[in-house]
Amino acid sequence: MSYARQMLDTYSRTFNVDAGLLAAAIDALSDCVQACNADNAADLSEPNVTEMITCIRLCLDCVDICAATAGVIGRQTDYDANVARLLLVACVAVCKSCGDECERHAHMPHCRVCAEACRRCEQACRDLLDATK
Amino acid sequence: MSYARQMLDTYSRTFNVDAGLLAAAIDALSDCVQACNADNAADLSEPNVTEMITCIRLCLDCVDICAATAGVIGRQTDYDANVARLLLVACVAVCKSCGDECERHAHMPHCRVCAEACRRCEQACRDLLDATK
Amino acid sequence: MSYARQMLDTYSRTFNVDAGLLAAAIDALSDCVQACNADNAADLSEPNVTEMITCIRLCLDCVDICAATAGVIGRQTDYDANVARLLLVACVAVCKSCGDECERHAHMPHCRVCAEACRRCEQACRDLLDATK
Amino acid sequence: MSYARQMLDTYSRTFNVDAGLLAAAIDALSDCVQACNADNAADLSEPNVTEMITCIRLCLDCVDICAATAGVIGRQTDYDANVARLLLVACVAVCKSCGDECERHAHMPHCRVCAEACRRCEQACRDLLDATK
Numbered sequence: 001m002s003y004a005r006q007m008l009d010t011y012s013r014t015f016n017v018d019a020g021l022l023a024a025a026i027d028a029l030s031d032c033v034q035a036c037n038a039d040n041a042a043d044l045s046e047p048n049v050t051e052m053i054t055c056i057r058l059c060l061d062c063v064d065i066c067a068a069t070a071g072v073i074g075r076q077t078d079y080d081a082n083v084a085r086l087l088l089v090a091c092v093a094v095c096k097s098c099g100d101e102c103e104r105h106a107h108m109p110h111c112r113v114c115a116e117a118c119r120r121c122e123q124a125c126r127d128l129l130d131a132t133k
Numbered sequence: 134m135s136y137a138r139q140m141l142d143t144y145s146r147t148f149n150v151d152a153g154l155l156a157a158a159i160d161a162l163s164d165c166v167q168a169c170n171a172d173n174a175a176d177l178s179e180p181n182v183t184e185m186i187t188c189i190r191l192c193l194d195c196v197d198i199c200a201a202t203a204g205v206i207g208r209q210t211d212y213d214a215n216v217a218r219l220l221l222v223a224c225v226a227v228c229k230s231c232g233d234e235c236e237r238h239a240h241m242p243h244c245r246v247c248a249e250a251c252r253r254c255e256q257a258c259r260d261l262l263d264a265t266k
Numbered sequence: 267m268s269y270a271r272q273m274l275d276t277y278s279r280t281f282n283v284d285a286g287l288l289a290a291a292i293d294a295l296s297d298c299v300q301a302c303n304a305d306n307a308a309d310l311s312e313p314n315v316t317e318m319i320t321c322i323r324l325c326l327d328c329v330d331i332c333a334a335t336a337g338v339i340g341r342q343t344d345y346d347a348n349v350a351r352l353l354l355v356a357c358v359a360v361c362k363s364c365g366d367e368c369e370r371h372a373h374m375p376h377c378r379v380c381a382e383a384c385r386r387c388e389q390a391c392r393d394l395l396d397a398t399k
Numbered sequence: 400m401s402y403a404r405q406m407l408d409t410y411s412r413t414f415n416v417d418a419g420l421l422a423a424a425i426d427a428l429s430d431c432v433q434a435c436n437a438d439n440a441a442d443l444s445e446p447n448v449t450e451m452i453t454c455i456r457l458c459l460d461c462v463d464i465c466a467a468t469a470g471v472i473g474r475q476t477d478y479d480a481n482v483a484r485l486l487l488v489a490c491v492a493v494c495k496s497c498g499d500e501c502e503r504h505a506h507m508p509h510c511r512v513c514a515e516a517c518r519r520c521e522q523a524c525r526d527l528l529d530a531t532k
Contacts (some may be wrong), residue, residue, distance in 0.1 A: 007304035
């Protein structure tokens with residue numbers, strides 16, 4: 001069981017969202033940060049780096065957005081659910097773009113693995129969005 | 134002149150947004166990160182910390198969101214302007230909430246200063262959003 | 267298998283450090299970021315928050331330092347191994363402090379879980395340091 | 400006056416370090432994050448991107464390390480001054496490497512500006528280190 005899930009189970013607060021879906025989203029965001037950081041580093045080592053520039057930029061955007069979103073949704077600040085929703089929608093969009101771009105390079109194993117992490121993160125963010133409608 | 138502005142003036146790329154407004158937003162986001170980090174630290178040192186919990190959480194959210202947005206809009210990844218817009222809208226919302234909460238504690242100078250940084254950032258993000266409609 | 271490990275196995279570069287130890291450190295740093303973010307959020311929800319201030323600060327420091335270190339050691343920039351080593355030593359120190367503080371609150375399950383994540387991260391960073399001496 | 404300086408002047412805590420030097424370091428770290436983010440983005444837009452890979456990696460490392468250090472030294476967690484010192488030493492090292500690499504490309508204005516930001520940050524971190532010996 002991931003740390004996010006273990007921790008959410010021990011909270012003294014109640015959330016207005018299912019703890020399982022919240023933990024799954026935090027896990028997927030954390031994995032996506034890890035995968036995009038690694039893919040970015042691997043892209044920068046490729047001999048044909050000029051063809052990887054869009055992938056490099058998207059991975060950097062994905063790291064920034066997913067890390068921020070994991071922090072914010074984990075904090076469950078009780079003010080404006082709309083902020084968390086906007087971030088989740090941004091995650092869905094950037095993970096879709098980054099996953100698509102990585103899939104175009106799927107012959108490189110690091111991009112194939114990163115595409116998979118992006119797809120899972122996109123889906124986990126969609127699931128959490130659906131549950132908080 | 135800020136580094137963001139100096140750098141944007143030296144780019145070999147053209148942007149589909151006014152460089153002055155983009156640099157102003159990056160500067161305001163960077164200042165807001167600095168102010169919210171400092172206000173968070175100051176709040177944690179207050180004897181009445183229990184009254185500052187919402188402020189502490191909002192400052193942390195604001196740091197995460199503004200730092201990510203500065204990175205993404207500075208990178209100008211050419212894929213989906215919608216992602217940048219979603220982040221800017223999230224910044225407007227969290228800076229509004231954080232600025233309002235800090236203003237409630239404006240008798241504490243650190244919260245008064247932080248409220249000012251949040252207001253400026255909210256406005257700079259609105260200006261950039263208006264220019265990219 | 268974690269994304270970090272899968273990605274390192276697919277790199278076209280060779281590293282001057284064992285890929286298994288590097289991936290284990292990246293995984294442990296990523297888990298520690300997740301646990302400290304969650305513990306920080308849980309601490310801020312505790313009724314006796316005044317007793318949790320040191321824990322809150324240490325968790326924030328731990329998130330900042332572990333997230334930066336995961337990025338840097340994953341990037342394997344070939345310049346000055348000393349920078350990576352300094353960061354790993356800082357991780358060992360902050361994870362030790364944060365783990366100790368969390369253990370003092372081990373009757374709160376979220377702190378007990380966070381202490382465990384800090385201990386593992388401290389050890390994984392030590393293992394990587396030992397291997398790069 | 401920067402937000403960092405205004406905020407430090409309003410704290411109810413006393414620090415075991417000169418507030419002016421601390422604020423100068425936070426400002427320089429924040430500026431360096433901004434400059435390295437912008438230089439990284441500009442490097443990725445250069446036609447000869449293959450020659451910029453080391454610069455890109457160093458800018459990313461510099462962003463990660465300087466942002467984390469600004470957070471930690473601003474928080475002034477009272478536990479182990481050694482952690483802050485290790486981070487400042489890592490900043491000095493990475494700013495030196497990144498400034499040197501940017502200077503090699505000083506015919507590109509974005510690298511010349513970034514080199515300047517790195518030099519200033521390196522010096523501000525040294526000054527703070529000297530004051531806390």
